[in-house]
Amino acid sequence: MTETTLYDRFERVIDTDPKLVVAVLAVIYLAYIASGVAFGYSLRGQLNSLANLTFYIGVFGMLALALNLHWGYTGLFNIGIVGFMGIGVYVTAILAKPPVAQGGAAQVGGFGLPLGIAVIGGVFMAAFFGLLVGLPALRLRADYLAIVTIAFSEIVRFTMMSRTFQEFTVPDTVLGYDLAADTVGLGGGGGLILNYASPLEALLHALYLWEPYLGFVSFVQANLIANNPRPVVDGVVYGLLLLAVCGLYYWLLTWTGESPFGRVLKAIREDEDVANALGKDTNRFKLKSFVLGCALMGFGGILWYAGRGSITPPSFRPNITFFVWIALIIGGAGSNTGSFLGGAVFAALLYEGPRYIKNLIEVAFNLGDGPGNFGQAMAALGSLDPVPFVLYTLNSISELRLVIMGVVLIWLMHNRPEGMLGHRKETAASIDLSRPGGAKSDAAAADGGDQQ
Amino acid sequence: MGVSETYARGRRLAGEQPFAIVVGLVAVWLVWFLVEGLVTGRIRVSNVLSYAWDGLLRGLIVGLAGIGLSMTYSILNFANFSHGDYITSGAFSGWAVTYLLAGLGEANIGSLLLVGAGGSVFGGALGIGITTSPLAVVVGMLIAGAASIGLALFIDRFVYKPIRDESGIALLITSVGVAFALRYIIVFVFGTDVRGTTSAGEVPRVSFYLIDGSFRINAHDITLLVVAVGLMLGVHLLLQTTKLGKAMRAMSDNEDLARITGIPTEQVIRATWIVGGGLTGIAGYMFVLWKGTLGFNDGWLLLLLVFAAVILGGIGSIYGAIAGGIVIGLTASMSVIWIPSEFGRAAAFFVMIVILLFKPQGIFSGRTTA
Numbered sequence: 001m002t003e004t005t006l007y008d009r010f011e012r013v014i015d016t017d018p019k020l021v022v023a024v025l026a027v028i029y030l031a032y033i034a035s036g037v038a039f040g041y042s043l044r045g046q047l048n049s050l051a052n053l054t055f056y057i058g059v060f061g062m063l064a065l066a067l068n069l070h071w072g073y074t075g076l077f078n079i080g081i082v083g084f085m086g087i088g089v090y091v092t093a094i095l096a097k098p099p100v101a102q103g104g105a106a107q108v109g110g111f112g113l114p115l116g117i118a119v120i121g122g123v124f125m126a127a128f129f130g131l132l133v134g135l136p137a138l139r140l141r142a143d144y145l146a147i148v149t150i151a152f153s154e155i156v157r158f159t160m161m162s163r164t165f166q167e168f169t170v171p172d173t174v175l176g177y178d179l180a181a182d183t184v185g186l187g188g189g190g191g192l193i194l195n196y197a198s199p200l201e202a203l204l205h206a207l208y209l210w211e212p213y214l215g216f217v218s219f220v221q222a223n224l225i226a227n228n229p230r231p232v233v234d235g236v237v238y239g240l241l242l243l244a245v246c247g248l249y250y251w252l253l254t255w256t257g258e259s260p261f262g263r264v265l266k267a268i269r270e271d272e273d274v275a276n277a278l279g280k281d282t283n284r285f286k287l288k289s290f291v292l293g294c295a296l297m298g299f300g301g302i303l304w305y306a307g308r309g310s311i312t313p314p315s316f317r318p319n320i321t322f323f324v325w326i327a328l329i330i331g332g333a334g335s336n337t338g339s340f341l342g343g344a345v346f347a348a349l350l351y352e353g354p355r356y357i358k359n360l361i362e363v364a365f366n367l368g369d370g371p372g373n374f375g376q377a378m379a380a381l382g383s384l385d386p387v388p389f390v391l392y393t394l395n396s397i398s399e400l401r402l403v404i405m406g407v408v409l410i411w412l413m414h415n416r417p418e419g420m421l422g423h424r425k426e427t428a429a430s431i432d433l434s435r436p437g438g439a440k441s442d443a444a445a446a447d448g449g450d451q452q
Numbered sequence: 453m454g455v456s457e458t459y460a461r462g463r464r465l466a467g468e469q470p471f472a473i474v475v476g477l478v479a480v481w482l483v484w485f486l487v488e489g490l491v492t493g494r495i496r497v498s499n500v501l502s503y504a505w506d507g508l509l510r511g512l513i514v515g516l517a518g519i520g521l522s523m524t525y526s527i528l529n530f531a532n533f534s535h536g537d538y539i540t541s542g543a544f545s546g547w548a549v550t551y552l553l554a555g556l557g558e559a560n561i562g563s564l565l566l567v568g569a570g571g572s573v574f575g576g577a578l579g580i581g582i583t584t585s586p587l588a589v590v591v592g593m594l595i596a597g598a599a600s601i602g603l604a605l606f607i608d609r610f611v612y613k614p615i616r617d618e619s620g621i622a623l624l625i626t627s628v629g630v631a632f633a634l635r636y637i638i639v640f641v642f643g644t645d646v647r648g649t650t651s652a653g654e655v656p657r658v659s660f661y662l663i664d665g666s667f668r669i670n671a672h673d674i675t676l677l678v679v680a681v682g683l684m685l686g687v688h689l690l691l692q693t694t695k696l697g698k699a700m701r702a703m704s705d706n707e708d709l710a711r712i713t714g715i716p717t718e719q720v721i722r723a724t725w726i727v728g729g730g731l732t733g734i735a736g737y738m739f740v741l742w743k744g745t746l747g748f749n750d751g752w753l754l755l756l757l758v759f760a761a762v763i764l765g766g767i768g769s770i771y772g773a774i775a776g777g778i779v780i781g782l783t784a785s786m787s788v789i790w791i792p793s794e795f796g797r798a799a800a801f802f803v804m805i806v807i808l809l810f811k812p813q814g815i816f817s818g819r820t821t822a
Contacts, residue, residue, distance in 0.1 A: 077621060136471075136809045137805075137808075137809070140808060140809075140812060141812070142620075142621055143530070143531045143620060143621065143624060144763070144808050144812060146531065146624065147531065147756075147759050147763065147804070147808070148805050148808055150756065151756055151760075151801035151804060151805060152801075152805075154756060154797070154798070154801060155798045155801055155802070158794055158795060158797065158798045159795075159798070161794060162792060162794035162795065163792065163794065164792045164794065164795075322628055322632065325625070325628070326629075329625065372570050373566060373569040373570040373572070373643055374566060374569060374640065374641045374642070374643070375562035375563060375565070375566045375569065375572075376562075378562070379562060396639075396640050399636045399639045399640055399644075400636065400640060402632050402633075402635070402636040403632065403633045403636045403637055403640065405629075405632055406628075406629040406630065406631070406632030406633030406634075406636070407629065407633050408629070409625065409626070409628065409629030409632070410611055410626055410629040410630060410633070413615065413618075413622055413625055413626040413629065414611075414614055414615060414626075417618075417622055
């Protein structure tokens with residue numbers, strides 16, 4: 001009884017989506033700040049870890065939202081996300097990198113276009129490849145589509161790694177135009193060095209905010225962090241920028257989902273034959289949804305990697321795709337708020353959490369070096385000394401968090417396949433269907449009882 | 453009359469299946485490129501044969517691993533993305549035993565059981581090979597099969613059985629979780645380094661001189677060929693001559709009907725995991741023996757090729773899986789004649805995508821499990 005009332009009260013506090021989002025983010029940030037304070041992080045360390053956290057919340061939120069358009073709205077099982085991200089960021093890099101003649105150290109040059117135009121090019125290319133894959137493949141069954149998309153993303157990665165596409169010489173003039181580039185290419189296994197101005201700097205310049213921004217940095221230097229505050233401030237501001245982009249994605253996808261176009265997508269997800277019978281050209285709708293989602297994934301990839309100094313093919317392994325899937329399933333497919341929350345919870349608990357805990361423990365206890373392999377750890381455990389085993393576990397935390405992710409995914413599929421918010425009904429009607437007089441507009445109450 | 457009919461049919465084909473014509477033209481070009489290359493001496497006959505031999509052996513591994521995937525795909529109705537990590541688990545457990553048997557007394561047991569994690573023992577130094585330590589290899593192979601069976605049954609009991617009635621997609625997503633957990637538990641225990649497992653120099657080999665170059669076959673090639681063909685024949689007999697094969701076919705056609713007829717479906721599922729898991733583990737072990745290196749990503753990297761083979765052959769057909777495996781293996785190895793070697797696997801994936809688009813029921817369409 002008390003449990004129910006508590007749950008009700010909780011539900012009433014977070015009855016609107018913005019409040020729910022703010023509440024979850026507040027809990028995440030408070031936990032990070034509190035543990036940072038408890039373990040004696042400096043202000044710089046604290047800000048760095050928060051910026052890092054915000055970055056991953058931003059990118060995973062964004063990508064989960066884009067995937068929600070594919071899977072949650074349209075029922076397209078796309079596991080080639082990382083391929084579209086890679087296309088976005090590689091095209092951006094090639095367009096934006098300065099030619100070798102001007103750029104100096106970089107091994108392969110680029111076209112030297114302004115970053116804004118390069119980003120548009122990258123997003124456009126991701127959408128174009130979405131069209132290329134989607135045009136033939138969207139007719140397939142969900143599991144076949146899955147295999148085609150993951151094979152596509154691997155082909156993209158092989159292409160990035162190949163020597164064949166490593167470097168091309170650009171002719172002086174193409175169709176009478178004089179191009180600035182001398183050599184372009186994908187850089188092969190060594191990847192590309194992103195020797196252009198950082199995306200944040202380019203954006204602030206474009207908005208005429210660069211001078212005020214530098215002023216703000218010197219203010220921080222004078223009052224808060226005396227020694228080289230730029231990277232810290234950059235990180236925090238870029239993180240906030242990503243959250244703002246998440247907001248844009250959310251708005252765009254909610255708007256899409258509520259439009260007549262979105263209602264057809266939901267109908268396709270529920271039963272494609274019925275949608276077809278009602279005279280909707282479902283193939284066309286699916287293709288549009290797929291291409292839009294791929295463009296958003298490309299943009300997500302650009303925001304993730306374009307500010308990193310360099311990109312290499314191993315970053316674009318299918319693991320990233322599955323991370324985004326886990327985020328979406330945690331949040332609940334079909335709900336935009338859920339997708340973002342899933343991204344945030346995934347980033348905070350599963351992606352960054354284990355590493356953060358490891359750092360905290362290392363700062364708090366001076367444990368020294370752990371054993372180099374599992375055998376030494378087990379040998380010590382055999383002689384009743386658990387410390388080497390614990391150290392080995394801590395040192396392997398970046399591998400173990402993938403084990404944790406796998407187990408969490410299995411647990412979710414067993415116990416709560418609809419995720420945090422996937423149980424909600426998204427009504428297709430454009431008018432409010434709830435009864436006047438306080439009844440809830442979603443189905444949460446109906447099955448709310450079994451979610452302990 | 454005849455001409456106009458042919459013309460009309462050609463026109464209809466062009467209108468209905470423009471892609472089919474493109475594929476046909478590409479095939480013609482490929483053949484022309486090969487023949488022209490062989491005639492002018494740009495492509496060596498001995499090289500083509502070496503690629504084909506390499507592709508055949510790779511294909512046998514893919515086919516062997518594919519039988520299990522194909523069976524579970526048709527009977528349990530989901531694409532098992534953890535299958536690749538069953539391959540890896542089988543390989544690691546089998547190789548741990550091989551190291552132990554080959555190196556007992558020469559190195560400490562812990563390092564041997566961890567397959568030389570962190571460079572503590574090297575397979576080459578232990579002189580592992582089918583001729584130098586036959587017992588260690590055979591026992592290792594059997595353990596690989598047994599360990600994979602155990603693992604497959606354990607995972608089925610605790611992961612897949614509770615959600616047996618869910619949709620194929622829910623099971624697929626769950627299998628991704630299993631894949632992650634398995635792969636990184638292997639990393640936790642055995643580490644990320646890729647180790648050499650056999651003493652490559654000591655494997656006996658014969659070299660033929662063939663028209664314009666030499667063509668080599670080594671003892672591990674022969675071992676793989678014998679084991680793979682033997683196991684495939686064994687599965688063929690098992691499914692053709694026992695009631696189990698019939699029960700499997702009945703189940704993949706219609707599970708409810710099979711249950712009503714009195715087929716103990718859970719037992720059939722268990723038998724499927726046993727046959728499939730055993731073959732998968734042995735395939736993983738033989739793969740490592742054949743290529744001479746072992747890493748935690750081996751199975752995962754093989755998985756998409758195995759999927760390609762299974763889809764190519766038609767889901768549920770074990771002959772399809774074997775034939776598909778050989779086609780995919782040949783594609784991956786022989787494509788270097790036409791395209792840069794980095795794209796061998798890409799070519800195999802491309803073949804799979806083309807098959808999915810034009811003949812999604814596979815080349816052995818219509819027949820399921822045997």
